[in-house]
Amino acid sequence: MKKNGAQIFVESLKLEGVDTLFCYPGGAVLYITDALYSSDIKQILVRHEQAAVHAADGYARTSGKVGVCLVTSGPGATNTVTGIATAYMDSVPIVVFSGQVNTNLIGNDAFQEADIVGITRPCTKHNYLVRDVKEMARIIKEAFYIARTGRPGPVLIDIPKDVSAALTEFKYPEKVSVKGYQPTYTGHSGQIEKAMRLVGASRKPVLYTGGGIITSNASKELLALAEKLSIPVASTLMGLGGFPGNHPQFLGMLGMHGTYAANMALTNSDVIMAIGARFDDRATGKVDEFAPHAKIIHVDIDPTSISKNIRVDVPIVGDARNVLRKMIQTVEEEKEAFRGYNQRLEEWLTQVSDWKMNFPLGYVRNGTLKPQYVIERICELTKGKAIIATEVGQNQMWTAQFFTFIRPRQIVTSGGLGTMGYGFPAAIGAQVAYPESLVIDIAGDGSIQMNIQELATAVQFNLPVKIVILNNGCLGMVRQWQELFYEKRYAISRLECMPNFVKLAEAYGAVGYEVEHESEVDRVLKKAFTNGKPTIVDVHVNPEEGVYPIVPAGAALRDMLLV
Numbered sequence: 260m261k262k263n264g265a266q267i268f269v270e271s272l273k274l275e276g277v278d279t280l281f282c283y284p285g286g287a288v289l290y291i292t293d294a295l296y297s298s299d300i301k302q303i304l305v306r307h308e309q310a311a312v313h314a315a316d317g318y319a320r321t322s323g324k325v326g327v328c329l330v331t332s333g334p335g336a337t338n339t340v341t342g343i344a345t346a347y348m349d350s351v352p353i354v355v356f357s358g359q360v361n362t363n364l365i366g367n368d369a370f371q372e373a374d375i376v377g378i379t380r381p382c383t384k385h386n387y388l389v390r391d392v393k394e395m396a397r398i399i400k401e402a403f404y405i406a407r408t409g410r411p412g413p414v415l416i417d418i419p420k421d422v423s424a425a426l427t428e429f430k431y432p433e434k435v436s437v438k439g440y441q442p443t444y445t446g447h448s449g450q451i452e453k454a455m456r457l458v459g460a461s462r463k464p465v466l467y468t469g470g471g472i473i474t475s476n477a478s479k480e481l482l483a484l485a486e487k488l489s490i491p492v493a494s495t496l497m498g499l500g501g502f503p504g505n506h507p508q509f510l511g512m513l514g515m516h517g518t519y520a521a522n523m524a525l526t527n528s529d530v531i532m533a534i535g536a537r538f539d540d541r542a543t544g545k546v547d548e549f550a551p552h553a554k555i556i557h558v559d560i561d562p563t564s565i566s567k568n569i570r571v572d573v574p575i576v577g578d579a580r581n582v583l584r585k586m587i588q589t590v591e592e593e594k595e596a597f598r599g600y601n602q603r604l605e606e607w608l609t610q611v612s613d614w615k616m617n618f619p620l621g622y623v624r625n626g627t628l629k630p631q632y633v634i635e636r637i638c639e640l641t642k643g644k645a646i647i648a649t650e651v652g653q654n655q656m657w658t659a660q661f662f663t664f665i666r667p668r669q670i671v672t673s674g675g676l677g678t679m680g681y682g683f684p685a686a687i688g689a690q691v692a693y694p695e696s697l698v699i700d701i702a703g704d705g706s707i708q709m710n711i712q713e714l715a716t717a718v719q720f721n722l723p724v725k726i727v728i729l730n731n732g733c734l735g736m737v738r739q740w741q742e743l744f745y746e747k748r749y750a751i752s753r754l755e756c757m758p759n760f761v762k763l764a765e766a767y768g769a770v771g772y773e774v775e776h777e778s779e780v781d782r783v784l785k786k787a788f789t790n791g792k793p794t795i796v797d798v799h800v801n802p803e804e805g806v807y808p809i810v811p812a813g814a815a816l817r818d819m820l821l822v
């Protein structure tokens with residue numbers, strides 16, 4: 260029996276195991292919404308298409324599955340661009356379906372026509388325009404395959420309305436072959452041996468771990484290798500949770516707001532093993548002075564990441580988990596290369612633990628309500644187990660510093676693009692993936708206003724996401740830079756009109772609480788975390804607080820300013 264393009268869409272999604280669609284409708288996707296009417300795929304209607312993409316992204320980051328969304332043509336499609344670029348920068352597997360005008364109108368400036376394939380070409384891993392319904396099934400199969408394999412990323416499929424109505428025989432392909440696309444999963448064994456010999460001869464090794472550890476589910480292997488070789492571990496923002504934050508070998512986050520120990524360890528190391536990280540500028544500081552004495556081993560599934568920003572001595576292209584397994588095996592086999600290794604490391608390990616002990620992360624307690632304190636309390640009250648989304652700015656950096664992430668897929672944050680407005684819709688996606696878990700968005704008062712309309716989505720679908728607003732009355736991270744580097748000239752960073760967030764929550768049918776003093780923090784958070792409803796906790800924090808350490812733009816990691 261023949262099916263139309265819309266029915267093929269629904270059948271294909273089911274065969275891909277898709278259980279949830281984050282969506283916003285419009286004229287160009289009416290055949291598709293009609294086909295969805297009788298399907299059991301859960302349809303989460305958001306209130307803005309940007310949020311549909313962030314929600315699919317949050318769903319994907321926390322579950323490891325491909326997140327999927329559907330939007331209409333023109334403005335629906337263009338509204339997805341920030342979400343797509345966010346997922347692209349952080350290598351998140353999502354498939355975005357957009358409606359398009361009828362094929363005979365494409366290129367005519369038709370009503371609600373936008374060249375979304377052209378617009379998203381630089382920020383998708385791949386994208387398609389389905390010109391013929393006969394191509395639909397193959398394209399969907401390919402899109403899911405491309406999104407989830409190799410270095411994952413967003414794929415967009417643009418479906419003209421007439422294609423969604425046209426009929427054809429439906430047969431979902433069993434196999435995929437995409438010309439020129441063959442990710443390398445197994446690292447070169449010669450390179451792995453070379454890397455391990457380098458580590459065996461080192462005196463000051465350090466592991467530099469990134470989001471690739473989480474993407475490739477390599478946490479267990481990372482822990483095994485790190486413990487076997489007693490190597491201290493520093494993580495990027497994206498890598499947090501990939502190595503337990505409470506492990507004695509963990510140095511914390513590295514980079515612009517990294518810990519003293521992590522940045523000093525990198526600066527002074529003689530061998531850096533970077534795994535699933537891409538050496539972005541927020542992580543390395545001034546490139547010329549990054550780890551001047553170190554030989555660098557770089558494991559990444561994406562060959563174009565290697566030696567892109569930092570010169571690498573031992574490149575290894577492969578999946579982090581596979582490569583780590585081989586590394587562990589190599590250490591066991593190459594006993595000679597590791598003779599005397601533990602004694603050689605003694606001095607370094609003492610040095611690193613001195614840095615850790617003498618320069619811990621901290622903040623001044625002076626009777627005012629400090630944002631760092633709020634995050635410490637969230638961590639303590641949830642026993643470190645909640646899924647934590649963040650917005651962007653100081654709230655994000657304090658969360659990275661003061662919440663102890665103990666497992667992978669626990670932090671949901673826009674690292675690469677730094678998208679304000681990401682956290683709340685991403686938290687909604689995470690809550691859909693894990694309905695029983697406590698999901699908290701730690702937000703700034705600026706960022707939360709970028710997608711606040713999603714309170715309606717949370718209420719409609721009974722998603723009890725908690726938003727803790729660190730309300731400092733300003734765009735805090737911008738203000739901090741103005742304070743430190745622009746002579747306190749606070750231009751356009753004050754939010755002089757602030758909504759009453761409690762009333763706003765209530766207006767949407769959610770719950771709102773306010774906190775003004777340190778003494779109320781525990782009581783209100785406990786109430787919020789157990790009320791089973793979407794909730795805003797508006798916490799009035801000290802507006803002058805800064806994020807420290809900070810490496811000024813263009814400076815070397817060792818030139819951090821401390822608190």
Ligand SMILES: Cc1ncc(C[n+]2csc(CCOP(=O)(O)OP(=O)(O)O)c2C)c(N)n1
Pocket residue numbers: 650651652653654655677678679680702703704705706707729731733734735736737
């Ligand atoms: C969409 C978007 N616009 C602008 C910025 C630039 N930016 C980075 S942090 C920041 C301030 C964020 O303020 P807020 O959400 O209140 O968080 P805080 O820093 O106070 O914690 C701004 C404007 C951004 N990252 N994203």
